[in-house]
Amino acid sequence: MTGDDATFAGRLAAVRARIADACHAAGRDPAAVRLLPVSKTFGTDAVLEAVAAGERRFGENKVQEIQAKASALAAEHLDWVVIGHLQTNKAKAVARYASEVQSLDRIDLAVALDKALQAQGRALDVLVQLKTSTEPSKSGLDPASLLDFLHELRSFPSLNVRGLMTLAEASDDEAVVRRCFRDLYQWRDRARHAGYAVDRLSMGMSGDFALAIAEGSDEIRIGSALFGQRRYTP
Template identity: 60%
Template sequence: MPFSFQERLSSIQARINAACQRCGRNPSEIVLLPVSKTFDAPIVREAVAAGLHRFGENRVQEVRDKAPLLEDLSIEWVLIGHLQTNKAKDAAQLVGEVQSLDRLSLAEALDKRLTKLGKTLSVLIQVKTSPEPSKFGLEPTELLRFLEQLKDYPTLRPAGLMTLAIHSDDEAAVRSCFRTLRELRDQAVQAGHHTVQRLSMGMSGDFEWAIEEGSTEVRIGSLLFGERG
């Protein structure tokens, strides 16, 4: 792995470009979301100096700890980890987007707090495309009904779907998870949910497959920041 942050970033961008070339896509369609979970504020500061301004975090608590140390910078925090309903209040206040909305009780809790704050929030609906019991997300068959129900929560702005593929070396199995999400997105748009365009799928170990299957946003952590302790 290249040594400097800028070299690692350039290497990932080159791999994104190559994946796009293989499947006939424009690299400008792909957003890189750096996942800064467990990495401390000085490392995030280095990433901002390299031109990055949105960062994915798994836990609201970690955003609460880091944000004050970086308040002189223009940063948007994106929550990509499972969000407990009792943490919705903090999430509404601290993050610019939640990519792990997976149940109505959470939508209700977020909407209630956002209404008090006079804010709206971009959300991605997390869908469970892997059979692993450890993974969170809506069942695929529940998506269209869930999108209809979200209309009752006007502070939430559904912008797309998110998934975590099966943790496996089986390329076909991983690709199947990504393909399922793309097909669900297309069904949602066809059903009239035209804002649900984005597909957040693909991480350090499988992002090239995700791009080839239609991802619009890849969540990269260790490949960009280095191995976690």
């Protein structure tokens, strides 16, 4: 990378310009689309560079990474958001370190989170993850079960349900990707009509966020376009 692309601040400015372009094309206000930087696999130095650029809230797939980074960067008072598939045995750590979970997709997880949060004496914002793609590797609640699930979640006082999240199908066909996002938007409308305040839609990542914005996303989760190529360990 050269020039502005060599710094987080430069990449952030480029992403925000692309968000603005996508919003203008969709007839939307760029201020209505929130950006969640996804720092998974990147170390504390990368996060601190993002903090220096003004970011305070970060998405992570693994609770172990949140624990490590939250401890190392405790003085920064950052907000950590769980966006990956979550096991019930991680509920205690989530209750201690996370400010939000965007991947709530089953009742046993809700039970575990509520119990752990009540023990901590706190509440947590959550988004319900719906499976709108056909890929077996993707997690999420069956959309047909959404209204029943939202009804059940009313029994858990520590879980503040704020909206819905999805992962689009990994496809080169824009119509397929758009369908995933449109399905989430339509299920949000059904839930609202049924009396549930699920206002937020978290959908869209580095490779497809323009399509997500066109289909109504108000939060996009951006990793590689901000932090660079992922560094996975074997």
